[in-house]
Amino acid sequence: MQFPRLVLAHEEREGIVPPTVILASALRQRGYPLRLFVAGVDERRLRLLQLLCGLDVTVLDIRLCATPHNLRALFSAAASSDSLNLILAPLGEGEGEDDIRLDRHTARLAELLECDILPVLYGGTSSALAARKAFNLKKKLEKCRGANVRALLFDSVLNPKEYQLLEIEVGRHLPWICLGYIPRHIERKIPSLPQLCAQKPNSSLAVALCTASAQLNAIEGQIEWQVFSSLARLAHDWSAACAQFETLSQVRVAILRHEALSLGGNNLELLLRNLGCEIVDVSVSDEIIPVDVHALYVPHGLGYLSLVPLSANAPLRRDMGNFVLGKGLFAEGGGSLILGESIGLPTGREVKGLGLMPIKGSFAESSGRGEYIEVRGEADGLFLGKGETIRGCWPEGISAKKSSAAGRAEWGVWDVEDQARLSDDGFVIGRSVATQVRLEPWSAPNAFRRWLKSL
Structure with a gap:
């Protein structure tokens, strides 16, 4: 080709x-x-x-x-x-x-x-x-x-x-x-x-x-x-075959859309489509999640910029709470922080999050760079078995920590170069996972397929 x-x-x-x-x-x-x-x-x-x-x-x-x-x-x-x-x-x-x-x-x-x-x-x-x-x-x-x-x-x-x-x-x-x-x-x-x-x-x-x-x-x-x-x-004919996945039938995944939640690229959306999922776009400002959706994805970005329109959309906030407690939700990077109890802003102020996950997060000034990391499973969980890994990056200026006894952290974040352990991560409630890093789903596609099959 x-x-x-x-x-x-x-x-x-x-x-x-x-x-x-x-x-x-x-x-x-x-x-x-x-x-x-x-x-x-x-x-x-x-x-x-x-x-x-x-x-x-x-x-x-x-x-x-x-x-x-x-x-x-x-x-x-x-x-x-x-x-x-x-x-x-x-x-x-x-x-x-x-x-x-x-x-x-x-x-x-x-x-x-x-x-x-x-x-x-x-x-x-x-x-x-x-x-x-x-x-x-x-x-x-x-x-x-x-x-x-x-x-x-x-x-x-x-x-x-x-x-x-x-x-x-x-x-x-x-x-x-x-x-x-x-x-x-x-x-x-x-x-x-x-x-x-x-x-x-x-x-x-x-x-x-x-x-x-x-x-x-x-x-x-x-x-x-x-x-x-x-x-x-002039490039050579492309000889690499498309990845072959065992597809999932009739799985619908909603993706939360806002200008600020766009810093991770479309990598996970591409993987979901290749796994056979149907994508449903849900605007933060004026939409709700259809009842026949099985999972919700909150992308990485400067999540605090989406809080104003999200706070004005009470039906969507209610739907997101139902996904955390019932169906399944995956939130990464700065998108995950809005689900927590509180959010520290770059200005030094602290505002309330949605209170859906037991984390406290903070945003600092960022140039948009990040650190290459590897997430490792520390127990058999929704995405990773013990010892399994996913590559990703830790965006500059973003951090989160567990804030209560509720839920659990299933992953550790490790520096790719010096192999130092950096933080706990993979905050889990039910079938919902929040991570402060941005994961590269194509480094471990079966981890996402495993999560979707569990829903």
């Missing part, structure tokens, strides 16, 4: 909207059908893509999926043969003015996906320094198996003359095609995570950010847009 795919990898710069997000939005505005993926734990990049492109985004990360097989299965479930499948990933951070510290996980991702990397390098220095950075990048990529580059772009270039000099320098020393550049005036400061989570796609902030893409599209001949699709189609 042919899945046109391309890794767009940007040089990371603090406080700036990643240029790959601007490029994806511009391609969307030009009418390209897209499927979007992000690698690495960067919730602001994920949320920016949702806002500027109006599409679901899948988190595709080898450290979260745990094995190449799981990662390929996830990509197979999310990709489309009729779309340009773009994977936005960090290329690395600049070192001095003419070098870059390569993110080898991005090179490994391109190897597993058998596709090209299109680097987007910062070009705001002199043409000689920017060209030398590209040359140093090539030397580092040559040491990474499967990291294939045929073209590159530059970001934040001062003017056309500087780019002409840069293009000449690159052409002298590298076998790569220069596809153009993003001018300095297109650059935008990145909003805070709470600002991004409080917006809808048609909000004033989203529209203001979309103007950057529109301005880039309006400059005739600025970028060789058609080459994106050509590079993506």
Whole structure:
């Protein structure tokens, strides 16, 4: 099967909207059908893509999926043969003015996906320094198996003359095609995570950010847009088979929807669909949960931003309480904290939660990053048997602890790198589970299937 795919990898710069997000939005505005993926734990990049492109985004990360097989299965479930499948990933951070510290996980991702990397390098220095950075990048990529580059772009270039000099320098020393550049005036400061989570796609902030893409599209001949699709189609035929699961019949799962509950990507929704579940969207603001739904999923995000509309929807709060006590509920990350007894806000205030789970949670200021973790079952439970594991990430600024004797904690959270135990987790009442981390369901799909079968 042919899945046109391309890794767009940007040089990371603090406080700036990643240029790959601007490029994806511009391609969307030009009418390209897209499927979007992000690698690495960067919730602001994920949320920016949702806002500027109006599409679901899948988190595709080898450290979260745990094995190449799981990662390929996830990509197979999310990709489309009729779309340009773009994977936005960090290329690395600049070192001095003419070098870059390569993110080898991005090179490994391109190897597993058998596709090209299109680097987007910062070009705001002199043409000689920017060209030398590209040359140093090539030397580092040559040491990474499967990291294939045929073209590159530059970001934040001062003017056309500087780019002409840069293009000449690159052409002298590298076998790569220069596809153009993003001018300095297109650059935008990145909003805070709470600002991004409080917006809808048609909000004033989203529209203001979309103007950057529109301005880039309006400059005739600025970028060789058609080459994106050509590079993506050079990827090998996709040989990895879709994951085969024993499907569940007539299982309906409701997903709580709000702009702030969108930071985990659509990974679990993809798995639920592959398990044969029917998805029912339930808006926090004005909807209730249908009576024939078997389970409720509360996604990760800045849950406290959803409390105001949720507090005004008494029927939905009552329905959620019934799921905790009766059917089954799974809540993760910042979405789980709203179910607790109290919530500490980034401002230092404390507000009441829904009081459905025996936890107290808190949100601190966050840049949208997180720590790679592994959840381990410490007793045979709803999701995990003793010793079984699921990969995930612990979002920055989120924490929860058990607040009463009710319920139990079935999991331990462990650091992936140093194997230190970090916290209790997996707070359980009946057939409902709340976790302060964001789990990667494709690292242990049978755990979710086991839970659904228990309902």
